[in-house]
Structures are given as structure tokens and as C-alpha cells.
Amino acid sequence: MAAIRTTSLTKRYGDSVLAVDDLDLTVADGEVFGFLGPNGAGKSTTINMLLDFVRPTQGSATVLGLDAQSETGEIRHRIGVLPEGATLYDRLTAREHLEWVIDTKGTDDDPDAILERVGLTPADGDRPAGGYSKGMAQRLGFGMALVGDPDLLILDEPSSGLDPTGMQEMREIIADEADRGTSVFFSSHILGEVEAVCDRIGIMNEGRLVATGTLDDLQGELDLGVPISLEVESVPGDLALEALDGVRSVTVEDGTITATCADPSVKIDVVEHVADATTVRDIVSEDVSLEQLFNTYTNGGREEDAAAPEVTA
Numbered sequence: 001m002a003a004i005r006t007t008s009l010t011k012r013y014g015d016s017v018l019a020v021d022d023l024d025l026t027v028a029d030g031e032v033f034g035f036l037g038p039n040g041a042g043k044s045t046t047i048n049m050l051l052d053f054v055r056p057t058q059g060s061a062t063v064l065g066l067d068a069q070s071e072t073g074e075i076r077h078r079i080g081v082l083p084e085g086a087t088l089y090d091r092l093t094a095r096e097h098l099e100w101v102i103d104t105k106g107t108d109d110d111p112d113a114i115l116e117r118v119g120l121t122p123a124d125g126d127r128p129a130g131g132y133s134k135g136m137a138q139r140l141g142f143g144m145a146l147v148g149d150p151d152l153l154i155l156d157e158p159s160s161g162l163d164p165t166g167m168q169e170m171r172e173i174i175a176d177e178a179d180r181g182t183s184v185f186f187s188s189h190i191l192g193e194v195e196a197v198c199d200r201i202g203i204m205n206e207g208r209l210v211a212t213g214t215l216d217d218l219q220g221e222l223d224l225g226v227p228i229s230l231e232v233e234s235v236p237g238d239l240a241l242e243a244l245d246g247v248r249s250v251t252v253e254d255g256t257i258t259a260t261c262a263d264p265s266v267k268i269d270v271v272e273h274v275a276d277a278t279t280v281r282d283i284v285s286e287d288v289s290l291e292q293l294f295n296t297y298t299n300g301g302r303e304e305d306a307a308a309p310e311v312t313a
């Protein structure tokens, strides 16, 4: 059974905004799935349809095998949700927020254990949420999502408002949850976060899912080439690196030779070839970054026609 499945899921606002366009997406049970896309791509609208906060114009969705529109009660009982900009009640303390969720879900969680898990002290727990910083509010919202050991966590921009330590702690909790079998679906535009914790990613752009797969799948499909850079003592005039099998292009700048290779195995040939001709001072070898992928699929998140290739791996 899939944790999430959408079929031709579509949401229009009025005549002019097609927020989500014919989305077919499956998140497998136990998977950590990162939902990426620039501002306005349709991520929150998709999440809101999964939670029945917004009704689709067309299409359908299931969450844990249950219909997202007609079986909302059971879904809410079994999932943990951190909505975009989690709404808190100013006058209630963090502990009271957690107790409220614990009561609603009928679980026996210990509020103090959850506070500790999300990095809030017992003293924080006694303060009204109205005085919370953005990061503290986000931690509390995340704690509320963890109540009842949910089978699926749906997190909309979970690291929003968190400092680097908070982001790291949040990633660790997501990894722990995944280890105990929880499926996780989260939206983000922080690429490093997605890269660090996700089994698979989906990239949305202008309401459409333009790519899904593992990072390796997407890197392979786009075939952007593999770069290697060598800082050298002097650049020989007769290097002829372009002539090497598997080398697609070569640039030279300020004593650094950069070759784009057809696949990673060519990198060693490049190093040997250059080292035969001159003294190599340093080597920088990187995989195609998620940022390059994201930019290629979304035109850097800009509004103009991205003309991005569609890949489903």
C-alpha cells in the first residue's frame, strides 16, 4: 500500500491560476520523499488537498490507502502534520498544545518527552506560545506532528524559521522516524535538506511534476556530465584534453583546467593525462549537485517558460 497516491490531481483557483496540474504521484510506504519546487510551484496546494483543507477541481488522492476526501477522520488520526506556518494559540502553553493533540488522538504520549525531542526545555513548555520565536513555534508544531507515533508525517517546509542547529535536529528526527518505518512526505526549497534525508525527490514547477526519482536517477537522466577541475602549475599549450575519450568539454581559467566527462570513470583518465603533462597542485571532483538539477528542471525557479525536460524514474 502506498503512503500517498494522487491520480490526475488538479486544483484551479478561478480561471487564471492552475495551482496543481494533473498530478500523478506515489510515495511508497516507509519512504522519505522530498517535494521540491520554487515559490508558487503548487507544493502547499498539493499538501492541502491531501489533508482535505482544499478540495481538488479534478482527480483524487489517497493517504495510507484511505480516500483523502471521505476518510479524513481516520487519516488525521494516523498521520502527523506540520502545516505551512503552523497555527498556535497565543494563550496556550506548549505543553497545553501537546496535551490537546494527545487528547484528540487518544494517545498516551508524554508531553515532556516530546518537548525534549524537539529541543524545547520544560520551562519553554510552560510559556504561552504567543511569546514564542518563529523557530520555537516551528519546533512546537513539529512536536505536535510527532504525537501518537504517526504512520506518515506530512511536513510543509519543516525547517522554516529554524536555525542551523534546529534544522540539523529536525533532520535527525526525520531520520529516526524513517528508521522506525514512518513514511515522510515533506516540502522544501532547501536543497541540502532534501539531499541529506530523502530516499526520493519530486520536483514541481508551475503546478506540474517535472521530475521524480532518486538523486542518482535524476542525475543520470539529465546527463549533465561529470565535472573535474585540476589546479596546475602551468597549462601546457599542447594538452589536447578534448581528444581524450569521454571528455565532452574543457575550459581553462586562472591555472585551473575543468573537464566535463561523460561518466565518472573518465575522471581518472583526465587526471592521468594532465599529470603526464604538468604538475597538478589540487583536484576538485564533484557530483552534479541537486542545485544544478533543480535549476535545470525549474529554470532556476524563474517564471519564464522553463522548457524543462520531463523525467520520471
Ligand SMILES: Nc1ncnc2c1ncn2[C@@H]1O[C@H](COP(=O)(O)OP(=O)(O)OP(=O)(O)O)[C@@H](O)[C@H]1O
Binding pocket: 013, 017, 018, 019, 037, 038, 039, 040, 041, 042, 043, 044, 045, 046, 189
Ligand atoms: N487560496 C488561493 N487562491 C488563489 N490562488 C492561490 C491560493 N492558494 C495558492 N494559490 C496560487 O496557487 C499557486 C501555487 O501556490 P502554492 O502555495 O501551492 O505553492 P508552493 O509551491 O507551496 O509555494 P511556496 O514555496 O511559496 O509556499 C500560486 O500561484 C499561488 O498564488
